Amino acid sequence: MTLTTDRPAAPPATGRPTEEPLLRIRGLGVSYGTGARVLDGIDLDARAGEILGVIGETGSGKTTLARAVVGLAPVTTGRITVDGTDRTALRGRALREARRAGAVQYMFQDPLRSLDPDLAVRHLIGEPLAVAGIPADVRAERVLTALDLTGLDRALLDRTPGRLSGGQRQRVALARAIVTRPRLLLADEPVSALDASNRNHVLRLLDRLRHELGLAVVVISHDLDSLAGVADRIAVLYRGRLVEQGPAEAVLTRPLHPYSALLAASAPGLDRTRRAGLALLRTPSPAAPADAACVFAHRCPFADADCRELPQPQPRGADRTAACHHAPAWREHLSR
Ligand code: SF4
Structure with missing residues (x-):
């Protein structure tokens, strides 16, 4: 399976600029005693x-x-601001x-x-x-x-x-x-x-x-x-990383991350058009490198050598980010 790499150069952006979010999370990382990272690099807003x-x-x-x-959980990196107060x-x-x-x-x-x-x-x-x-x-x-x-x-x-x-x-x-x-x-x-x-x-x-x-x-x-x-x-x-975020309707009907697509296609009553793609979404890629950095690579149908590099959330239209090197190109395979 051949996929194009489509990586926007702009920095990650979340939130609409005209509305100050009530909850603002930036670069959140949480680790417990063993040093295992439960959350890593989370950026999220709620208004x-x-x-x-x-x-x-x-x-x-x-x-x-x-x-x-x-x-109630130990924040190791990043900030959590609520109503202008840095809770961390x-x-x-x-x-x-x-x-x-x-x-x-x-x-x-x-x-x-x-x-x-x-x-x-x-x-x-x-x-x-x-x-x-x-x-x-x-x-x-x-x-x-x-x-x-x-x-x-x-x-x-x-x-x-x-x-x-x-x-x-x-x-x-x-x-x-x-x-x-x-x-x-x-x-x-x-x-x-x-x-x-x-x-x-x-x-x-x-x-x-x-x-x-x-x-x-x-x-x-x-x-x-x-x-x-x-x-x-x-x-x-997915595994402590934010793989996609955006308006609910868009994430549910036009997911940009393969894991979101798998969730949407598997949920009873939700998938209206992509049930046919479910088998594909459940088939891991044979080209997934053993040393892939993407947390979803072991299950991803679209993983390839590019996925050795950790994908960061990138802006994909208004108020939307996805962390996948091949978004949205992988979606073309669902309609084949
Ligand atoms: S970065 Fe690669 S492994 Fe990760 S979701 Fe995208 S295509 Fe799949």
Whole structure:
């Protein structure tokens, strides 16, 4: 298979110049004790009122990315700026105060595990406010507002998590996350444990809340299908590197990285035109060099000697980057 190399000379660019992103990540690297890099060279933005979907399989680093933003994963290189504040530079008291203020909130993957089983809903939702030192009367009022915003019945206020349905528990986790009036919400696999009906309900809720509260929402998911209806933009991670990002519709229907194409073609209900290319996308190239630097080379149908060099995210049109030496030329092979 012969492919042309098409490498733009311009430096990587993310974000629309007219809108300052609420979340700005530049050159993010995360390593754990063994020195193994879990994330490397990540540049990513999210704007107020926007839902950014972050997709990747197990080991892609997507949860680590979210945890790094809230300070739960060790940042070894790069910067994470939220609303103009460099979170990676915060230390000691400044860090504790920023956490208490709750401008950045994280919704854990499994509400049954993350919510204290002995606390009633009113205390679960009010807890972040108590930690922030908000007086009890104001707290009670804001708990009710959060309850209403997430469509939870006030009759549930005195129930513990074990007496709630899965959908109700996830909405309690959401109410708890928004009660501090955050600017940025990171939702880690928010619908993976829910049935179809509750899944749609929670996704619609996130969609409404980002508008009503002007929130930037980052939804972490392994499931492209669930991001399709709700994300404005999608970022695709593979083995700790950002391989593609751009407007959701463009990434889903005209992917520029072979891994994004594989995800889109494999997702039930998503691929409308390229199912025929699935077999090709699942066939690794025999020409892939053993010493390829591209993280996807061992699975890539289009890998060749050029892929010895690590591909960096390059701008590919407005608000879009892809890290592949042969984008978009490889796409021609799908239509053959
Ligand atoms: S750079 Fe990576 S994704 Fe692109 S053709 Fe080479 S191996 Fe495949």
